[in-house]
Amino acid sequence: MNNALEAVPGGDAPEHLSSVNPTVIRWGIVGTGRIARRFAQGLAHVEAAQLTALWSRRAEPAAAFAAEFGGTACASFDALLASGIDALYIATLQDSHVDYAIAALEAGLHVLCEKPATINAAQLERVLTAARGARRLFMEAMKPPFYPLYRALRAHLADDPIGEIGLVRAGCSAANVPPDHPSFSFEHAGGALLDIGIYEMFLAVDWLGAPLEVQTLGRLGPTGVDIFASLNSQHERGISQLFCGLDLHGKGDALLLAAGGHVTIHENWWNPARATIRYADGRVVELDVPFEGGGLNYETAHFCELIRAGQLESPVMPHAKSLQMIAMTDAARSALGLRFAGE
Numbered sequence: 001m002n003n004a005l006e007a008v009p010g011g012d013a014p015e016h017l018s019s020v021n022p023t024v025i026r027w028g029i030v031g032t033g034r035i036a037r038r039f040a041q042g043l044a045h046v047e048a049a050q051l052t053a054l055w056s057r058r059a060e061p062a063a064a065f066a067a068e069f070g071g072t073a074c075a076s077f078d079a080l081l082a083s084g085i086d087a088l089y090i091a092t093l094q095d096s097h098v099d100y101a102i103a104a105l106e107a108g109l110h111v112l113c114e115k116p117a118t119i120n121a122a123q124l125e126r127v128l129t130a131a132r133g134a135r136r137l138f139m140e141a142m143k144p145p146f147y148p149l150y151r152a153l154r155a156h157l158a159d160d161p162i163g164e165i166g167l168v169r170a171g172c173s174a175a176n177v178p179p180d181h182p183s184f185s186f187e188h189a190g191g192a193l194l195d196i197g198i199y200e201m202f203l204a205v206d207w208l209g210a211p212l213e214v215q216t217l218g219r220l221g222p223t224g225v226d227i228f229a230s231l232n233s234q235h236e237r238g239i240s241q242l243f244c245g246l247d248l249h250g251k252g253d254a255l256l257l258a259a260g261g262h263v264t265i266h267e268n269w270w271n272p273a274r275a276t277i278r279y280a281d282g283r284v285v286e287l288d289v290p291f292e293g294g295g296l297n298y299e300t301a302h303f304c305e306l307i308r309a310g311q312l313e314s315p316v317m318p319h320a321k322s323l324q325m326i327a328m329t330d331a332a333r334s335a336l337g338l339r340f341a342g343e
């Protein structure tokens with residue numbers, strides 16, 4: 001699936017890249033917290049890509065980030081947009097993704113946006129409209145499909161199939177998240193579904209297609225965000241059973257079932273490194289494919305390749321998949337009666 005660049009209806013190679021140096025992609029980062037650090041560490045493992053500029057609300061951590069990882073700490077978001085970068089990585093909390101993404105796309109930048117791309121489908125539609133209007137690449141930074149193990153699993157199942165996957169079961173619940181973590185923040189649109197569940201939604205739509213019906217049980221916590229949800233969903237090609245939470249502890253594996261066998265992607269399946277395929281005829285295949293660079297480097301390398309190829313959408317993480325994932329969280333939050341500010 002990852003070698004399908006040519007299968008994507010693309011755009012023209014962006015003018016500002018086609019002329020001078022088409023190889024080195026100059027990156028900017030907005031938000032210099034935990035995941036931005038991991039992105040910057042990963043960038044060192046990506047060929048022909050460099051951290052050029054960054055901005056965060058507080059000047060001091062931004063300056064420390066630049067001192068550690070390189071690049072110029074800009075004085076404002078507008079200065080970051082005008083700093084000569086080709087692509088922006090959005091690493092702020094999810095309530096602000098929509099505004100930063102639209103502003104960057106309208107400024108002519110390609111945008112790799114942390115998960116969840118936005119907090120609801122309506123916001124994502126606005127971002128995608130901006131991307132189409134600006135003819136710039138937009139991709140949600142959904143890391144699992146870019147990991148070597150996930151790609152090896154896809155390749156193995158293509159060569160030695162177990163049949164069409166008909167059930168996806170996956171879950172992750174983390175009861176050891178500190179109470180001041182943004183996951184518990186209503187203001188920043190935290191909650192288990194948007195912070196953790198979005199990975200499970202990815203796995204479900206990646207193997208089973210668009211959701212047709214989502215049934216949800218769950219509960220809200222004292223800060224008003226969802227702290228546990230269990231979803232049973234009908235998709236175009238099967239059923240998914242997913243859970244996510246912040247009050248029970250179980251960092252799970254993932255299970256893919258077909259008529260000819262099943263796959264276990266071992267924990268933590270969203271940073272996949274090991275899988276077991278058990279065929280109905282008794283054969284067992286173990287896949288052990290470690291990742292390097294922290295893992296975000298694979299999606300970043302893919303994104304750089306798309307820019308060089310003049311593509312406006314990833315074949316691995318297309319816009320439709322992001323819309324299907326966020327539609328599942330919209331449906332689940334609606335069932336739990338959870339609305340964020342402005343919804």
Ligand SMILES: NC(=O)c1ccc[n+]([C@@H]2O[C@H](COP(=O)([O-])OP(=O)(O)OC[C@H]3O[C@@H](n4cnc5c(N)ncnc54)[C@H](OP(=O)(O)O)[C@@H]3O)[C@@H](O)[C@H]2O)c1
Binds near residue numbers: 116141143
């Ligand atoms: N892909 C993954 O593996 C992964 C893992 C964890 C998180 N994430 C996602 O990454 C995003 C960031 O999470 P995190 O754990 O890195 O959070 P974090 O450590 O709290 O960092 C967030 C950063 O964004 C800045 N920020 C927050 N809201 C902002 C706004 N409205 N305008 C400008 N800057 C703002 C913060 O600045 P201040 O210091 O000024 O508050 C901070 O620098 C979230 O969407 C999360 O879901 C992805």
